[in-house]
Amino acid sequence: MTTKLFDTVLVANRGEIAVRVIRTLRRMGIRSVAVYSDADARSLHVREADVAIHVGGSPAAESYLNIGNVIAACRASGAQAVHPGYGFLSENVEFARxxxxxxxxxxxxxVDALLLMGDKIRSKNHVSAHDVPVTPGIAEPELSDEELIDAASEIGFPVLIKPSAGGGGKGMVAVNxxxxLPEALASARRTALxxxxxxxxxxxxxxxxxxHIEVQILADTxxxxxxxxxxxxxxQRRHQKVIEEAPSPLLANHPEGARIREEIGAAAVAAAASVNYVGAGTVEFLVSDEAPxxxxxxxxxxxxxxxxxxxxEVARLDGERIDLVEAQVRIAAGLPLGFTQEQVSLHGHAIEARVYAEDPAHDFMPSTGRLLAVREPAGDYVRVDSSLTTGLEISPHYDPMLAKVIAWGADRDAALGRLDAALGHTEILGVLTNIEYLRLLLEDTDVREGNLDTTLIERKMPxxxxxxxTDTEMVFAAALEMTRHPGRGGTWHARDSWRTGTPAALAxxxxxxxxxRTLSSVPTAAGRTFTMDGRDFDVAFLPGGSVAVDxxxxxxxxxxxxxxxxxxxxxxxxxxxxxxxRHELLRRELANRDHVAGEASPDVRSPMPGTVIAVGVSDGQWVEAGEILVTIEAMKMEHPMRAxxxxxVQMGRLRVGDLVKANQIVATLTYDTEDEAP
Structure with a gap:
């Protein structure tokens, strides 16, 4: 039985990582404390923990990022240690202090390691002095936009803008x-701040x-x-990882792969040791595909x-898997690693897919709402890290990642097939997700063959x-809607027209x-016949509320x-x-009454709920097509609304910091009468 290292540990995070940490703490016999915001009061991590403490409002700045409130929760619960998970305060020097x-x-x-490695400029210069190779560029503190623009011409395009603080790809912008460059710098600064x-x-x-190849390290005191x-x-998409795997197929398939793994691993260890690193960490590298x-x-x-x-899933210590959270806790308590590099081995292949609440078919727009049903995959060699439950509200205040589905196989092909099957058995109803997109990626020939690079998704998306x-599914949906409201076909309560004698078609x-799309239907001896675009579908209403189409x-x-x-x-x-x-359809018809055919709508609507982070124009300003009017932030992503x-343009009273609803009008354009609008 594992020795109890702390009596109580507070988990300063939410979602799937909080659940994952809490479950390891339970296995170790350590009392767990969850913290939660208003939006997360009924979340799974709150129910899984031994104790749960409210730390503030729904915005992260009022709760999960509020250092004073989190420290107060530690004191109130008697927590001797805090696990920060990832994101939020996990790399925050002030929180560590x-x-x-x-x-x-x-x-x-x-604190010293956080200070140095948390600043990408200083960390890059530091590791370079310890013989770790770095990417060419300019990395100096407090560079102005003008200085960066001047430097870019010397570096040569394309260049990559990177925030010195933070991670997760946020604020990183490629400029060709x-x-x-000026607009990209302004956006990157807003995101970074x-x-x-x-x-x-x-x-x-x-x-x-x-x-993009990274190395996991562990270091003790x-x-x-x-x-x-x-x-x-x-x-990756927009510098945000989508599918990850271990080991790298580039190294696994290369004749010198074992030697390169040893060299890149040694570089990662050297980078960590140079700052007297303690705990679990990851050193990330850019690797040439042609020359690994x-x-x-x-x-x-x-x-x-x-x-x-x-x-x-692949790292073994004397044949046993390594729990990285358990290792973190043991190291934080002052215990030694208890093993050497030579005792670590890799077995098989593992692949992870990140499930997001987003709409890939519409530029990955975030999706929010209440989860109506959740079914997660199970089976041998399949793992799901998740905090999803039926009834959970997916809020615009946090990252859109919902869960991670992980599959292991004796080789890469087996892992790929197992992951694809697991995703196919995943059902999340109530928000749009990227699961179909993940499966399309896994079917791609280059992905199957391990021919990967950070621009692959961008090339493949079109x-x-x-x-x-499908039409059949539309009929199925219409029939289900009818079973839910059987009274709507009644004479006196029907929302559509009726007449005596031969039944009228119900729209x-x-x-x-x-x-x-509009379907019409008439009753038949077996059920109803639906007609759409001149095609008939025979529908039978079955026991239990189900239906059969044709x-x-x-x-x-x-x-x-x-x-x-x-x-x-x-x-x-x-x-x-x-x-x-009918009321909504009438409102739409009235709104489009004066709309000129072929002319774009004059209304600019927010595609999702979010917060206004920039207003680029003012009332009465002349704008060109495509000009950014307002920028909305939702689920930690910026979404520019363009003319x-x-x-x-008329902006009304919209101001930075305002909350907007999905489909809310944020600007209205009066078109130039001499220039035909698109």
């Missing part, structure tokens, strides 16, 4: 030409088609540091990584064919696949979210079908 001042053990590195409280930027030469092999994280022996230090993440499960709701209007019983998972929305899911694909009523044409 506050823990030290309060006599609370911070389960992570010391000088004319795009809002995400990390520091808008310091630096530039690196953009290594085209690189591979006695000066022992080891690495646990590498992870390949090259499948050439690698460049990018940064060190001084915390647990989102993708740590793939390392846990050719990805996302599935739309059902759907909003689906970005358009409005003799086939439909089997997608379904759930009604409210009076107007039906969710469908099948093989990881998810879609929603709305049933706008749909040329003309005069």
């Amino acid at each position: 506050a823990c030290k001042d309060a006599g609370i053990t911070f389960i992570g590195p010391g 030409s000088a004319d795009k 809002s995400s990390f409280g520091d808008d310091t930027l630096f530039l690196e030469r953009l290594v085209c088609s690189p591979r 006695q000066g022992n540091t080891v690495h646990l092999g590498e992870r390949e994280c090259s499948l 022996g050439e690698f460049f230090f990018m940064e060190m993440n001084t915390r647990l990584q989102v993708e740590h499960p793939v390392t846990e 050719s990805m064919a996302f599935r739309a709701v 059902t209007t759907l909003e689906v696949n970005d358009g409005i 003799g086939i019983q439909q089997h997608p998972a379904t759930a009604f979210g409210d009076e107007s929305t039906l969710w469908l899911s099948h093989d990881g694909w998810v879609a929603s079908v709305r049933f706008p009523d 749909p044409g040329t003309g005069t």
Whole structure:
């Protein structure tokens, strides 16, 4: 039985990582304390912990990022240590100092290591002095936009803008030409300031088609540091990892792979040892696909990584898996690692897919709402790190990641097949997800063959064919809606016209696949016949509320979210079908009454709920088509709203800091009468 190292540990995080840490603490016999915001009062991590303490309002700044409130929760609960998870306060120097001042053990590195490795400029210059190769560029503190612009011309385009603080790809922007640099710098500074409280930027030469390979390290307080092999994280979108695996197929398939793994592992250990690092950490490298022996230090993440499960699934110590959270706790308590580099081995292959609440078919727009049904995969060699439960509200205040699905196999092909099957058995109803997109990625020939780089997704996206709701599924949805409201077909309560004698056709209007469709139906001896676009569908109403269309019983998972929305899911694909009523349809018709055919709508609407972080124009200003009017932040992402044409804009009373709802009008354009709008 594992020795109890602390009596009580507070987990200063939320979601799946909080649940994952709490479960390891329980196995170790340690009392766990959760913290939660208003939005997370009914979340799974709150229910899983032994104790849960409220730390503030829904915005992260009022709760999970509020150092005073988190320290107060530690004192109130008697926590002797705090595990920060990843994100939020995990790399925050002030939080680590506050823990030290309060006599609370911070389960992570010391303040000096956080200070140095948390600043990408200083860390890059530091490790370079310790013979760790770095990417060419300019990395100096407090560079102005003008200085960065001047330096870019010397570095040569393309360049990569990077915030000095923080991580997770936030604020990183690739710029291909000088004319795009000023706007990109402004956006990167806003993101860096809002995400990390520091808008310091630096530039690196953009290594085209690189591979992103990182090394997991563990270091104890006695000066022992080891690495646990590498992870390949090259499948990224906007510098945010999507699919990760261990080991890297580049090294696994290379004749010199074992030697390169030893060299890149030694570089990671040297980087960590140079700052007297303690705990679990990750050293990230850019690696040349053509010459894997050439690698460049990018940064060190001084915390647990989102993708740590793939390392846990392949790294072995005397044949047993290594629990990185348990290792963190033991190290924080002052215990030695208890093993050497030679005792670590790698077995098989593991791949992880991040499940996000987003709509890949529409530029990955975030999706919020209440989860109506959740079914997660299970089985041998399949692992799910999740905090999802039916009824959970997916809020715009936090990162859109919902869960991680991980699969292990004796080889890479087996792991890929097992992960794809697991994703196909995942059902999340109530929000849109990226599961279909993940499965399309896993089917890609280059992905299957291990030919990866950080630009692959960008190249492949235009050719990805996302599935739309079929005509048969529309009929299925319309029939289910009718079973839910059987009274609507009655004479006196019908929302549609009726007459005596021969039954009149009953109209059902759907909003689906970005358009409005209308179906008509009449009763038959077996059920109803639905007609859409001149095609007839025979529908039978079956016991238990199910229906069959043309003799086939439909089997997608379904759930009604409210009076107007039906969710469908099948093989990881998810879609929603709305049933706008007559009042809504009339409002739309009146709103479009004066709309000129072929002219873009004058209204600019927010596609999701969020916070206004920038207003780029003022009332009455003349704008050109494509000009940014306002920028909305939701789920830690910026979404610029652009002018749909040329003309005069009205912004109303919109101000920075305002909250906006989905579909809310944020600007209205009066088109130039001499210039035809697109």
